[in-house]
Amino acid sequence: xxxxxxxxxxxxxxxQAERIVEYYNIPHISTGDAFRAAxxxxxxxxxxxxxxxxxxxxxxxxxxxxxxxxRLQEQDCEPGFLLDGFPRTIxxxxxxxxxxxxxxxxxDFCIDLLVDRNLLLARLTGRRICKSCGATYHVMFNSPKEExxxxxxxxxxxxxxxxxxxxxxxxxxxxxxxxxxxxxYYRTKGILRQVNGEQDIDVVSANIQSVLRGxxx
Ligand code: ADP
Ligand code: AMP
Numbered sequence: 702x703x704x705x706x707x708x709x710x711x712x713x714x715x716x717q718a719e720r721i722v723e724y725y726n727i728p729h730i731s732t733g734d735a736f737r738a739a740x741x742x743x744x745x746x747x748x749x750x751x752x753x754x755x756x757x758x759x760x761x762x763x764x765x766x767x768x769x770x771x772r773l774q775e776q777d778c779e780p781g782f783l784l785d786g787f788p789r790t791i792x793x794x795x796x797x798x799x800x801x802x803x804x805x806x807x808x809d810f811c812i813d814l815l816v817d818r819n820l821l822l823a824r825l826t827g828r829r830i831c832k833s834c835g836a837t838y839h840v841m842f843n844s845p846k847e848e849x850x851x852x853x854x855x856x857x858x859x860x861x862x863x864x865x866x867x868x869x870x871x872x873x874x875x876x877x878x879x880x881x882x883x884x885x886y887y888r889t890k891g892i893l894r895q896v897n898g899e900q901d902i903d904v905v906s907a908n909i910q911s912v913l914r915g916x917x918x
Contacts (some may be wrong), residue, residue, distance in 0.1 A: 836854070
């Protein structure tokens with residue numbers, strides 16, 4: 702199963718991806734996670750990416766596409782993969798199409814999570830992430846059992862530096878201007894499936910599962 706998760710920042714892509722990859726036993730490929738890891742390590746890629754990520758802007762296509770091209774060649778992608786946060790521009794989508802064709806593969810579904818802008822703001826400013834395992838929480842909507850501590854690995858939770866009100870505004874604008882046009886791109890290909898992302902996390906997961914099993918259009 703080769704899947705793309707689309708939707709604005711805060712729609713729940715990472716949260717749902719954690720569950721779906723466990724079920725299908727496929728890798729979760731998040732370009733945002735890749736940039737944050739490189740930034741933390743201070744690699745040349747991280748230093749370059751930081752200039753954009755810190756402002757809430759998209760990292761240039763040639764950098765982002767290179768990361769995904771390399772990652773998809775790795776052996777663990779053979780049974781399939783879940784792309785979270787890529788593609789985010791038409792150029793990225795066209796490059797991805799070339800990459801998967803060269804691998805004799807195809808994208809099965811592009812799942813778009815639908816969430817209202819006001820709710821996105823509340824979700825992003827309350828998001829907390831585990832420093833050790835990357836699990837995602839929310840201070841109100843999906844809180845850990847013990848404040849600041851990951852339920853899964855007891856790691857410390859932190860707030861992303863781009864999850865501030867000011868940067869969220871820029872990130873949502875980038876989504877509307879550059880990423881939203883991709884919905885038509887995948888609709889035309891017949892693989893776009895839209896799921897209401899405003900429901901409970903478990904309900905959204907169940908609806909995504911139905912789509913992936915071909916039970917709902
Ligand atoms: P994305 O990866 O699309 O940016 P996340 O999965 O990180 O979004 O979710 C953003 C925030 O919203 C997180 O704090 C997460 O815990 C919370 N969240 C995700 N899905 C839901 C949901 N269905 N209901 C309530 N909160 C949610
Ligand atoms: P995310 O973790 O998906 O919210 O991404 C965090 C940040 O990483 C974004 O605001 C961008 O700066 C950058 N980023 C992640 N994925 C991409 C992408 N596909 N294209 C360009 N920039 C990206």
